Amino acid sequence: MSSTVRNNDELYNRHYNILHTRMKQFSKSIGATSGEVLFLGSFVLNFMLGKLIHVFSSQEAVYNYYNDKRNILNQFFVKKGWAWTTVVIVVFYILILRSKHPKVQSQQEKIRLLRNGLIKYSIMTFWWVLFTQWCFGLPIMDKVFVWTGGKCQKVAEKELLRHFPGALKDKFFSPSSDGESFEASSITSYTCRKLKGAWTGGHDPSGHVFLLVHSSLYLFLETSQFWGSWPSFFGSARNLCGKLRRVPADQSAEPKSKLAQVVDFFHGTPHFIVFLLLSLWWFMLLMTNIYFHSLAEKLVGLLFAYAGALLVYYLPRYLGSSRIST
Numbered sequence: 001m002s003s004t005v006r007n008n009d010e011l012y013n014r015h016y017n018i019l020h021t022r023m024k025q026f027s028k029s030i031g032a033t034s035g036e037v038l039f040l041g042s043f044v045l046n047f048m049l050g051k052l053i054h055v056f057s058s059q060e061a062v063y064n065y066y067n068d069k070r071n072i073l074n075q076f077f078v079k080k081g082w083a084w085t086t087v088v089i090v091v092f093y094i095l096i097l098r099s100k101h102p103k104v105q106s107q108q109e110k111i112r113l114l115r116n117g118l119i120k121y122s123i124m125t126f127w128w129v130l131f132t133q134w135c136f137g138l139p140i141m142d143k144v145f146v147w148t149g150g151k152c153q154k155v156a157e158k159e160l161l162r163h164f165p166g167a168l169k170d171k172f173f174s175p176s177s178d179g180e181s182f183e184a185s186s187i188t189s190y191t192c193r194k195l196k197g198a199w200t201g202g203h204d205p206s207g208h209v210f211l212l213v214h215s216s217l218y219l220f221l222e223t224s225q226f227w228g229s230w231p232s233f234f235g236s237a238r239n240l241c242g243k244l245r246r247v248p249a250d251q252s253a254e255p256k257s258k259l260a261q262v263v264d265f266f267h268g269t270p271h272f273i274v275f276l277l278l279s280l281w282w283f284m285l286l287m288t289n290i291y292f293h294s295l296a297e298k299l300v301g302l303l304f305a306y307a308g309a310l311l312v313y314y315l316p317r318y319l320g321s322s323r324i325s326t
């Protein structure tokens with residue numbers, strides 16, 4: 001080996017070690033593992049990547065299928081994002097309980113796992129409800145919008161009468177200055193969209209950024225306690241691909257059906273289903289970061305998502321409480 005290559009190797013190793021030590025120190029100071037810090041940081045990276053792609057791509061490359069709100073991934077998955085997250089976590093827990101994982105052997109351990117899981121799911125669901133659906137009136141994201149001067153404007157009288165008959169119309173809406181349409185500042189963004197109004201004038205935190213990051217953090221932090229290693233994860237996936245491609249040597253023997261092999265794989269690798277949804281959420285977050293909202297609106301969505309995870313997963317660690325940690 002030449003001395004230049006050896007010197008470079010030494011330099012890389014030294015830099016890697018410095019980075020590794022700094023990372024460990026930082027993780028320890030905030031009570032997180034290095035993996036968690038990387039995962040939490042990946043959303044900031046997603047942010048920066050989205051911005052760079054937006055700035056440096058040509059118009060044709062930037063505006064495509066994923067920029068269309070009606071695309072199937074948005075309508076069928078993200079818009080029902082918490083429901084998908086619920087399905088995945090339920091399937092994950094069923095697989096873990098059936099897998100005889102060393103952490104859940106006894107009946108007592110299983111009950112404790114389910115109880116803690118339910119508490120954390122309920123709090124995370126409540127936080128999602130408060131931010132996106134209802135918070136003693138308008139959800140937090142809509143409250144922020146209204147408090148910063150936003151309104152639902154340009155609602156046509158025809159639409160209004162269809163959804164707000166009689167006195168309800170006057171309770172929520174007032175005529176706009178143009179004299180042709182109506183406006184309101186106490187209805188949700190969801191209702192405004194239904195009335196075909198214009199949701200404008202305020203700071204509108206991104207519900208998509210919130211939901212995608214919130215769901216990802218929940219799935220990651222909830223399932224990482226059972227994580228094995230990347231080599232065994234990829235090893236199982238490679239093994240399955242090999243089995244699916246292989247023609248059985250003994251044609252007379254009863255081979256396992258392909259479906260049975262896939263089911264076996266999901267049983268042996270419960271994290272795979274989580275990995276699939278996390279990949280979709282990361283990709284959709286990138287699309288939101290490239291195409292939608294202002295930087296500040298996305299940042300507020302991100303901060304509210306971090307806040308939920310901090311409250312449920314990091315605050316108990318910080319306080320040294322073991323009541324809801326497993």
Ligand SMILES: CCCCCCCCCCCCCCCC(=O)SCCNC(=O)CCNC(=O)[C@H](O)C(C)(C)COP(=O)(O)O
Pocket residue numbers: 078079080081082083084086089090093113114115116117118121132189190207208211
């Ligand atoms: C130990 C195991 C723990 C798990 C326990 C599970 C218990 C299961 C109980 C099952 C009850 C069913 C509960 C179903 C929960 C749901 O999620 S129902 C609601 C589904 N709705 C959504 O997912 C909507 C998501 N969309 C949004 O929030 C918004 O559209 C948006 C993405 C924020 C965007 O907002 P816009 O205004 O549209 O821009």
Ligand SMILES: Nc1ncnc2c1ncn2[C@@H]1O[C@H](COP(=O)(O)O)[C@@H](OP(=O)(O)O)[C@H]1O
Pocket residue numbers: 066067068069070071074193205206207208209284285287288292293
């Ligand atoms: N990744 C994505 N793909 C498609 N549409 C997206 C998207 N991210 C955000 N949007 C759309 O951008 C608008 C603002 O999203 P949000 O405020 O939730 O961040 C929403 O439009 P609609 O409200 O008309 O559906 C939403 O559907």
